[in-house]
Amino acid sequence: MHDNDITGIIEADKAHVWHHLTQHKAFETSDPRIIVEGKGIHVWDATGKKFLDAVSGGVWTVNVGYGRESIANVVRDQLIKLPYFAGAAGTIPGAQFAEKLIEKMPGMTRVYYNNSGSEANEKAFKMVRQIAHKRYGGKKHKILFRERDYHGTTIGTLSACGQPQRAEQYGPFAPGFVEVPHCLEYRAQWDLSGEAYGKRAADAIEEVILREGPETVGALCLEPVTAGGGVITPPPGYWERVQEICKKYDILLHIDEVVCGLGRTGTWFGYQNYGIKPDMVTMAKGVASGYAAIACLVTTEEVFNMFKDDAADPMSYFRDISTFGGCTAGPAAAMENMRIIEDENLLGNTLAMGERLMLRLEELKEKHAVVGDVRGKGLFCGAELVADRATKEPVAEALAQKVVAECGAQGVMIGVTNRSLPGFNNTLCLSPALIATPDDIDQIADSIDVALTRVFG
Numbered sequence: 001m002h003d004n005d006i007t008g009i010i011e012a013d014k015a016h017v018w019h020h021l022t023q024h025k026a027f028e029t030s031d032p033r034i035i036v037e038g039k040g041i042h043v044w045d046a047t048g049k050k051f052l053d054a055v056s057g058g059v060w061t062v063n064v065g066y067g068r069e070s071i072a073n074v075v076r077d078q079l080i081k082l083p084y085f086a087g088a089a090g091t092i093p094g095a096q097f098a099e100k101l102i103e104k105m106p107g108m109t110r111v112y113y114n115n116s117g118s119e120a121n122e123k124a125f126k127m128v129r130q131i132a133h134k135r136y137g138g139k140k141h142k143i144l145f146r147e148r149d150y151h152g153t154t155i156g157t158l159s160a161c162g163q164p165q166r167a168e169q170y171g172p173f174a175p176g177f178v179e180v181p182h183c184l185e186y187r188a189q190w191d192l193s194g195e196a197y198g199k200r201a202a203d204a205i206e207e208v209i210l211r212e213g214p215e216t217v218g219a220l221c222l223e224p225v226t227a228g229g230g231v232i233t234p235p236p237g238y239w240e241r242v243q244e245i246c247k248k249y250d251i252l253l254h255i256d257e258v259v260c261g262l263g264r265t266g267t268w269f270g271y272q273n274y275g276i277k278p279d280m281v282t283m284a285k286g287v288a289s290g291y292a293a294i295a296c297l298v299t300t301e302e303v304f305n306m307f308k309d310d311a312a313d314p315m316s317y318f319r320d321i322s323t324f325g326g327c328t329a330g331p332a333a334a335m336e337n338m339r340i341i342e343d344e345n346l347l348g349n350t351l352a353m354g355e356r357l358m359l360r361l362e363e364l365k366e367k368h369a370v371v372g373d374v375r376g377k378g379l380f381c382g383a384e385l386v387a388d389r390a391t392k393e394p395v396a397e398a399l400a401q402k403v404v405a406e407c408g409a410q411g412v413m414i415g416v417t418n419r420s421l422p423g424f425n426n427t428l429c430l431s432p433a434l435i436a437t438p439d440d441i442d443q444i445a446d447s448i449d450v451a452l453t454r455v456f457g
Helices: 005-016 024-028 056-060 071-079 093-104 117-138 194-212 238-248 301-305 329-343 346-367 397-409 436-456
Strands: 035-039 043-046 050-053 110-114 142-146 177-180 217-222 252-256 280-283 297-301 370-375 381-388 427-430
Touching: 050 436, 071 329, 093 110, 093 297, 093 329, 110 117, 110 301, 117 217, 117 252, 117 280, 117 297, 142 194, 177 370, 194 217, 194 238, 217 238, 238 252, 297 301, 329 346, 346 370, 346 381, 346 436, 381 397, 397 427, 397 436
Parallel strands: 142 177, 142 217, 217 252, 252 280
Antiparallel strands: 035 043, 043 050, 110 297, 280 297, 370 381, 381 427
16 A cells, blocks of 8 residues: 555664654654555555554544544645744634533533643643632632542653653652542442442542642542543432532532543533533543644533633732643644534434444453453453452553564554553453444454453464
8 A cells, every 4th residue: 555665764763763652762663653545434654554443543532533634724724825824813613613622511601722632731720820819818728639540751741640650750740639549340449339439439539629628629520431541431419419518618610521522422521421510621632533632621610710700800810821722723623523423413323333342352351361351441441450350450561561462463543551550450441433333343343352351372
């Protein structure tokens, strides 16, 4: 499929590119993988090998698939007309996409543009801190985050990181961030199950609030479905109780939709599966499916009004800017991305294909004792691998990574929790594009079946 010799590209990459999440020692004796083309749910590397991409660009991003000319066209047209203007002023695509986005988010009213999920979460944290100073004498400044959750790669967001290996060696961190327990029933901290476990896991958040002092806690930041910490779907009863707790103690509820947002779970946003009424929602990856860099922080009007209630105070408004939040390609691409999801009924497809994928994973669990638990929502699924089902001892990380490699050898890219939790980087991660077909789902599951057999027998 690729006739041109790109030896020079590979050499330039090895000489100059610092890859993300990669130990480069291996490249002294081998070549890095270079992806050269994508179409639909497939990508091709520099050797011409074709892969079914079951991780949507490696990190849950390319929701509508590769090769969408209509997105490329609207981006090109917008760049010619106006590529950028700082967010202190408005733009046509910025206003248009904000309106369309808010239509999908009842109860939310305001969109603050950024360029990455990390940055969007940073903006939310800054708002919480400023509200604390404006309304509570700086006291109600603490931000709670959950064990196993991840909110970004900056020092600020790593201060709210529930994955120790992501944060290790990057401290010291910002003060005022406090961890609450995870809600993964498979790794239960209490001898309960189902709704009783969900409520108990939420009650653990209240215990932290009471320990810290409710008057010091300004916000709770949670993923609707934990992503890199193990693809954790919340147990029944959890979110209802969380909402009650936030209202009881006047704590802002910040939902991090960077992974789940724009259809990944079969609804526009993950939180909408659980009847949550957030105060803040952050999103990035799937907003434009990677065709342009864009992230958003969306708030209620109540939050917005806190920053305009005292115009006489020159320090009262949100004194922040995101340089590339002013790029117009992002909202232009995002509008077309949203149109595609609607016109092709990709939310419905995500629900149907997600159900099929979970059924196939359950079959693998029946066949392979190494599969201890399967979980997921829509096309956001995981399978936790264990050495012993009775003790739930995780498999060695190297073996989980070998499963990924064996799938790759069959032409299927899957993921695995990586540098997240010491001893628990053992969950296979699946997030194919929302365009996935039954054949795609079966190919993914079949490749995992073969890989598990090759690695574990």
